[in-house]
Amino acid sequence: MSADVVVNEESDTETREVDVVVFSQIKKLRRADSLEVEAGKFHHPHGSKTVDWSTILHLAFQSIGIVYGDIGTSPLYVFSSTFTDGIKHNDDILGVLSLIIYTLTLITLIKYVFIVLQANDNGDGGTFALYSLICRYAKVGLIPNQQLEDQDVSNYQLMSNNRLGRATRLKSKLENSQFSKYFLLFATMLGTSMVIGDGVLTPCISVLSAVGGIKQATTEMTEDMIVWISVAIIIMLFLFQRFGTDKVGYTFAPIICIWFALIAGIGVFNFIKHDPGVIKAVNPKYIVDYFRRNKKRAWISLGGAVLAITGTEAMFADVGHFTVRSIQISMCSVTFPSLILAYMGQASYLRKHSLDVADTFYKSIPDPIYWPMFVVAVMAAVIASQAMISGTFSIIQQSLSLGCFPRVKVIHTSTKYEGQVYIPEVNYLLMLACVGVTIGFRTTVKIGNAYGIAVVFVMTLTSSFLVLIMIMIWKTHILLIIAYVFCIGTVEMLYLSSVLYKFDQGGYLPLAFSTFLLTIMYVWNYVYRKKYTYELDHKISPEKLRETVGDTNLCRIPGFALFYSELVHGIPPIFKHYADNVPALHSVLVFVSIKSLPISKVLLEERFLFRRIEPRELNVFRCVVRYGYTDMRNKHESFESVLLGKLKEFIREEACFLSLMPSNNNEEVGVVEGGDGHIDTKDEMVEREVEIVDRGFRCGVVHLMGESEVVASEGAGLMKKVVIDYAYNFLRRNLRQSDKVFDIPHKRLLKVGMTYEL
Template sequence: MVVLSAVGGIKRATSAVTNDMIVWISVAILICLFSIQRFGTDKVGYTFAPIVCLWFAFIGGIGIFNFIKFDPTVVKALNPQYIIQYFQRNKKEAWVSLGGIVLAITGTEALFADVGHFTVRSIQISMCSVTYPALIFAYTGQAAFLRKHNDVVGDTFYKSIPGPLYWPMFGIAVLAAIIASQAMISGSFSIIQQSLSLGCFPRVKIVHTSTKYEGQVYIPEINYLLMLACVAVTLGFRSTKSIGNAYGIAVVFVMTLTSSFLVIIMIMIWKTHILLIISYVLVIGTVELVYLSSVLYKFDRGGYLPLAFAAVLITIMYVWNDVYRRKYYYELDHKISPDKLKEVITGTNINQMPGLAIFYSELVQGIPPIFKHYVSNVPALHSVLIFVSIKSLPISKVPAEERFLFCRVETREHNVFRCIVRYGYSDVRNEHEPFEKILIEMLKKFIADDVFWLSQNVLNNDENGGELDDGVVDGENENKDVKQVDEEKRRETIEKEIEAVDKAWCAGVVHLFGENEVIAGQGAGIGRRILIDYAYNFLKRNLRQSDKVFNIPHKRMLKVGMTYEL
């Protein structure tokens, strides 16, 4: 809406510009805006602050000019008696007009997204010292202008601009509209990222566009869906009036929901006094509900749009999160215990074959049930088996020496390991450094450290458990001999285990990836069947798959399928 409204100001300069031309110019600006998102806010963000400061300086200065020139007596509107008289005269029409009045405060809902990127103090300072005064001056000046020109209510902003300042103001207005749209797009990316980390949204590609700021992300799928939605809304409504009705409902709903959640926080977390909570609900809640009822009056005139979008988004998030949780608890309930794993590995019907197998799993603890499914259908195991979980951390870079965390799953003769691989959002995985090569090198380092740590513990226990006698010199010589023997045994053990890993690596590396399908279990109701068999599987088929997220080399990847009955 802000882009369409800003571009609409060109009609004052020339009557040759039609409404259709304004719509298509707005569409072109929107397409360009979404096309540059992949470069990141960090690349162009340095121009935002100067442009926004110019915007507030212009609207504040023009407002003061109009206030002085036309009618300074408009300050009498601060008297609350006038609003009472307004409602007494207009009754229902005054209540309906609240839906248009609320558009004067649109943009404040962006503060909820900005809190995730800036400190509370910085937002308070900028709002109180720059934003709020400039807006008050602008609206007061427009009110003074309308006292003398009450026939241009529909285009007050551009009509009130002094002639010499029209084109500079038009350019700044368009740039400010683009920046405002950029802020909402960035906020959408951040919300999707947080929902994804909580398992409330399907997998999408998260691209961190800044190495310094975690919150600056770019999501290609969401970017193009937003672009299509914005272009469709602009072409469909073609006027700021209908889009304003939709925008008004979205803004008031955001504020009402935020206040509702704040009441829950006051009760459950802050333990606020009940009288203060009741006062907050009566004052703030009453005002917001009155505005909400006003904007809902225009539901059939464009107001249905944000509610329709919200319904679709909530449905997607509910379907994904519900099945996500069912899958997670299924794997926890059916994960393989250490005793069962040893029984599977040492089974008489299991054949050992040379090679190294990397089995990917999302479980950090325990062996996923799909491993048992694989062994029962393919009774053969590689000589070295590594269970790998790849996790993304909310930091820029993870040092190479801290990226791989290894532990042994079984005894030494079985060569079964678990590895958690941690990546920061700026870490790059490329073909010049093959993943399995780095993994094997770090595994060798872990084996050496593990054998050394174990031998040191055994040696220390022996020393602490020995009895002291008068033959101190003989005891010291004996300890030196023991240490020398232990050093030789440790070196032999390390060489033997590393040699086993090298042989397995030379024999070939295979990446085993669990591809689980989910279906509703026997006896499930019609609602659960629709939820799992149709809705969730539709989302899974049409969205990003796990192997793409993990960047597994496809040439050496083997997918192991298993069906979960939820």
């Protein structure tokens, strides 16, 4: 008897717990008009996915070929770029070597490998990843498409417990300052432009430096021949990109491993043979002495020393192609030790042969292995370009998803590893830019001056964003933040001041290139925001929609229609334009909004948010499809099939929730009177509605896409007319249209045109 009582009590407890869960879900479902009804709303918390060690080691090997080609080939030109006027004092070599060692340790190892990589956005890095983290924690986004349900997405969650006062105050200041919102977006776009500029300069300086080494073996090689050989190599590199990071990584990694082994081995050889005393450079006293002796000349030479860390930003930008752990392993075990040994070996050689500083790398190679080393150097220089090219693809994909870049086709090149992408248009534009810079500048001296500005500027911007993340999200101790700013921030600002000094000696190139890209990004984002605001201000009210769809003069034909728009809250005005001109609607109509969240990935079961347009018999729904900025939009299963499955799932779950609500009428207790007087149960009604949806799908799916023309409104200023009427419309006409980006079948696509006066 007592056992029965215990069982009943446990049963009652479980029932009460289920009721609490159900009614909490019902409460969520019945919230205000924000499309909160979600298909697949029951999901398990999703943390960072665990990767087995076998995969990590494979990715670590791949990363050697993709991430470190740039920083790995820096020994080709660092000493020659630093001592442009020759070596005035033998101890200056120790001072510059000490600078290189501590810069590599402080910036590359401590800042990036152990701090910045931790600021990844669910595995993805780059300037936009940092911006996305800040946008999720503070409402600093400029597009008003935020929804409460976005915070329920697994990857959206941020640690916000034990909130500190300074974090709250900073968050409040950012959210209440329109200037701060625009400045953060502007800084993000500028940093992105600089990274893309870095992707242009890397192939130029790396390939020219390597190919130029052939002058040591033969005098028949002229400067023109070196330039044209470099151009041919660069073109071949960009043509190879379409095979994808996965294949490129496995092709390049063995070569870069050989490269690191050779430069480390040669470094040890020179260290032992010429001057083991350069080990004294680990003492930072030699940096102080170097500046005391050379003063302004030492400060100017920092622009050459900073080239030792070129490609470091690629580690962070490319982390989405790999994992944090794999990059940390490959950096600490292979790259960092090899570079230190290479620079120490070159310094040892220069202590005995200071006049060879202009060709330090090739002069320090032992004669028996000169030609093998030359071949590997050229191959490594080609591969060096891969790091920033891959990073450029990643960061453009992120900016594209957040409405900050014109629409281009993003191809996911690996089904095994997420985040590995190729963008054809960008690839060929980068190729043309690289060829133009190589032919125009011809030598590595001016390219090196330009290169330094791009490198240091992006690093400084990354540090600025990281400080915001430390304060608001990580809630780092204030003393640690001050230490970071003092140690790393001061060093980066010192380097930045030095590279800016060479603005007129080639340093203008990345700034000019970045200004061009920034203009394109700003124009696209400006009009994108204006269009969204226009649609939000002119959206169709629910009452007007029911009146339009329920109009007896409007014919309902069999079929399943997907009406696309970017508007999340409401029905876009272009639908009324369509209904007025085409007096026929399909039996099932779904308004689809493609929305990019400021996160890298959204799980499939959390991707679709549905809401019904009442009354039920209209069979009209609204749907927000949420993507992260690295999500693949073209899966093996078609988008329309996935949406159909999620819609049917929503219909069944909605009915289940409604049947559990407190009953007030026949519909709520589970019965519905049909048109023929027959009383249907709730289950029968649901299956009948599912069958209507299925039948409409079988009759054919039509994709209705709004193609809005935008013009400046009457009375608009000259600048606004130039931006909208000429700049934006030029970009829109000459780049891919939405249907090409989303791979919508042309035979089932119907475009609806309308003009927006912004």
